[in-house]
Amino acid sequence: MCCPKPAPPPPPVAAEMEKGRIIQGRGGLYTVRDEAGQGFVLRAKNKFRRANITPLVGDNVDFTPGRGEEHGWIEEIHPRRSYCLRPPVANITQLVITLAPEPVPDLLLVDKLLVFSFHQRIEPVLAVNKADLDPDMPGEIEQAYRGAGVKTLALSAQTGDGLEGLRRAMAGHITCFAGQSGVGKSTLIAALTGEDLETGEISQRIRRGRQTTRHISLIEKKGLQVLDTPGFSLLDLPEEMPPEDLRQDYPDFAHFAHQCRFAPCLHDREPGCAVDQAAREGKIDTGRLERYRQLLSQAQDNWRERYD
Numbered sequence: 540m541c542c543p544k545p546a547p548p549p550p551p552v553a554a555e556m557e558k559g560r561i562i563q564g565r566g567g568l569y570t571v572r573d574e575a576g577q578g579f580v581l582r583a584k585n586k587f588r589r590a591n592i593t594p595l596v597g598d599n600v601d602f603t604p605g606r607g608e609e610h611g612w613i614e615e616i617h618p619r620r621s622y623c624l625r626p627p628v629a630n631i632t633q634l635v636i637t638l639a640p641e642p643v644p645d646l647l648l649v650d651k652l653l654v655f656s657f658h659q660r661i662e663p664v665l666a667v668n669k670a671d672l673d674p675d676m677p678g679e680i681e682q683a684y685r686g687a688g689v690k691t692l693a694l695s696a697q698t699g700d701g702l703e704g705l706r707r708a709m710a711g712h713i714t715c716f717a718g719q720s721g722v723g724k725s726t727l728i729a730a731l732t733g734e735d736l737e738t739g740e741i742s743q744r745i746r747r748g749r750q751t752t753r754h755i756s757l758i759e760k761k762g763l764q765v766l767d768t769p770g771f772s773l774l775d776l777p778e779e780m781p782p783e784d785l786r787q788d789y790p791d792f793a794h795f796a797h798q799c800r801f802a803p804c805l806h807d808r809e810p811g812c813a814v815d816q817a818a819r820e821g822k823i824d825t826g827r828l829e830r831y832r833q834l835l836s837q838a839q840d841n842w843r844e845r846y847d
């Protein structure tokens with residue numbers, strides 16, 4: 540009888556992998572919260588740096604928790620459903636585009652944020668705050684954006700009016716607020732979650748100067764998941780967007796576009812443009828169409844310069 544073959548060495552015991560979401564990243568250390576709500580401080584495995592991948596707040600990850608004093612490791616990052624560079628966040632599912640009677644609304648920014656949302660398949664919401672200052676404004680905004688694939692909410696962070704409606708709209712989402720400075724984003728986030736953002740932001744500005752980007756955290760409070768980044772303002776169109784794709788992000792034009800004389804029609808003053816006609820008849824907001832043409836011209840410039 541021959542000798543029995545030596546048994547193969549046992550496979551290395553795989554450490555227990557757990558699942559969680561990055562809620563904060565700071566100096567190469569990431570705070571990850573698991574489904575039970577427990578927090579872990581982790582580092583990212585070197586393979587991510589080699590692949591040029593930076594873990595982002597909002598990322599869903601597999602991780603091995605640390606033991607005692609030892610930190611654990613982020614082992615895998617799940618595919619992202621949305622991705623944003625400024626601010627650097629992953630997987631947001633909702634953008635609350637906030638505007639107010641004061642400061643004077645920048646509707647070009649609103650339109651860009653809508654394009655960004657549709658492009659990334661993020662649900663946009665138009666939150667018209669400070670309705671206490673001008674009760675007519677929410678209705679005017681709703682009218683201008685009718686058919687544009689976005690719900691308008693009238694709010695006042697000051698009086699609390701409309702906040703429950705916003706809270707309901709945010710349930711189940713990972714939400715980011717966006718919009719001009721001073722429209723009341725921090726006040727709204729504070730009113731909804733009880734987190735005071737202002738203090739943190741002011742003290743960090745003083746310490747680190749205004750140019751530095753704030754650290755972003757995902758607040759999980761009172762059944763909501765909100766990024767604490769009131770500084771979000773998005774000024775560029777999605778990079779590398781073919782100009783002819785822009786009109787796809789205007790559901791309010793789609794209803795008329797199939798009647799344009801030319802196919803495809805960019806709705807940029809081509810003869811027989813049904814979108815232009817609809818705007819002249821008051822069926823589409825003329826401001827929306829004018830701003831679309833501004834964005835189209837920006838997209839055309841970007842497209843021409845993309846290999847420079």
Ligand code: GDP
Pocket residue numbers: 668669670671672694695696697698719720721722723724725726727769
């Ligand atoms: P952010 O820059 O968008 O984060 O705006 P802030 O939250 O810092 O608010 C800017 C200013 O608007 C602050 O002075 C707030 O007190 C004020 N504000 C916020 N919400 C309301 C509101 O609903 N009504 C009124 N009248 N003022 C508000």
Ligand code: ZN
Pocket residue numbers: 796799804805806807809811812813814815
């Ligand atoms: Zn047209």
